[in-house]
Amino acid sequence: MADFYERLGVGRDATADELQRAYRKLARQYHPDINKDPGAEEKFKQVSEAYDVLSDPDQRKRYDAFGDDFRRVPPDVDPETWARAQRAGGAGRAASGGRAGASQGAWGGSAGPGGWSGGWSEADGDVDLEDLLGGMFGGRRGWGPIPGADQEVGFDLSVPEAYWGGHRRLTISGPDGGRTVEVTIPAGVTDGQRIRLAGQGGQGSGDAPAGDLYLVAHLVGDRRYRVEGRDIYVDLPVSPSEAALGARVALETPGGEVKLRVPGGTSSGKRLRLKGRGLGAKRNPGDLYAEVRIVLPDKLSDEEQRLYEQLAAATTFDPRRQR
Known part of the structure; x- marks a missing residue:
């Protein structure tokens, strides 16, 4: 089983926020609806499994303690007891010299309708089960009921x-x-x-x-809204005169219509920020950014044509020389 931290590309000391950022990045990269590569779906499942475990504090603690065995170790086994059992199992295998049919210590068992059954297989009688586990199973050699999977x-x-x-x-x-x-x-x-x-x-x-x-x-996403993290982006179409002279225009946002002031001399691409109108908890919401787009009519009227010609003759402004 690949290490869950390696699957997400984070260190073992990663915070919850770092885990979430790593997961979101990889989930977008490998989501089957976006990535059509044959191996993308399997990669997406592996990333999701890793995040599901590491984002749960209790499961992460067990994974850090028991590694790949964290799902089959009973809840009432502590890491030190598990480590002692693993050391004892290693000693039994070493003593057997790898002989075919030699008894070796190991944890084992299988899941069935009545829960998990199994336990410690002693290595040539050298390991005392009750002494090793300290009676934590109340004298029973079964795992008991197993909680359902998330x-x-x-x-x-x-x-x-x-x-x-x-x-x-x-x-x-x-x-x-x-x-x-x-x-x-x-x-x-x-x-x-x-x-x-x-x-x-x-x-x-x-x-x-x-x-x-x-x-x-x-x-x-849709044609109106784009989302980056907690921030929302929306296009704001304005006329040349509104951009040049300034105006108050209506803007449709996810939270409803607002009146937005466009300063005079606004160019296409300028972002007007509406603080706190993005996504996220009320105490820490993102922002909404209206991106100005100057839009011309498909066809000018005769009067508009005349006025634009007058403006062109009167202005000394050259947009290609502006920085």
């Missing part, structure tokens, strides 16, 4: 839906058919943000609790 499902969201939030009914497909879940989308949800539905993931065995379901928001 699940992660992506869903598409328009920019206005992300801005306002609301309620959605989503159909989640699975091996036993589809099921419908109700989800409350928080206002200002950003691309890649995970919404947790506790206890709606995979079913546990026996009396163990179910896992959690994580819904990952994928913002879908």
Whole structure:
């Protein structure tokens, strides 16, 4: 199993924000709807699995402690006990000299309808199971009920839906058919943000609790809005006279229509910032940027033609000499 940190391209001391940024970058790169390479879907699944584990504090702690074995080590086994068992297993294998059929110490087991069964196989009688585990299983040699696995499902969201939030009914497909879940989308949800539905993931065995379901928001852009992180970008068409003389113009934003002042002498490409009208939590929202686009009519009237000719004759302005 490839190291989860390596899959995301981060160090083992990466913060939660660093993990999220790395995941979002790789998810966009390998998402099957964007990347049509044959191996992109598998890469996307690997990246998603790594982020799902490392973004959960409890799972990350177990992964750091037990490595690739973190899913099969019972919750009540501490890292030091596990390390002692691994050392004892290594000693048993060394003592056997690799002989065919020699007894070797190892952890093992298998999952079945009643949960996980298995445990420690002693190496030539040198390892005492009860002494090693200190009776932590209450004298039983079984793992007991196993909690259900967490699940992660992506869903598409328009920019206005992300801005306002609301309620959605989503159909989640699975091996036993589809099921419908109700989800409350928080206002200002950003691309890649995970919404947790506790206890709606995979079913546990026996009396163990179910896992959690994580819904990952994928913002879908349109011709009006572009999103970068928490910031929203929208085009603002203006006439030549509005750009030259200044004007107050109406602008449609995800939060509704606003009146925006365009300063005189505004050129195409200039960004006018509306602070706090982007996405994100209310205490730390992004901004909305209106990008000015000077638009001319397809056909000038006779009067417009005459006035533009007068302006051309009167002006000394040369845009190609401006820096």
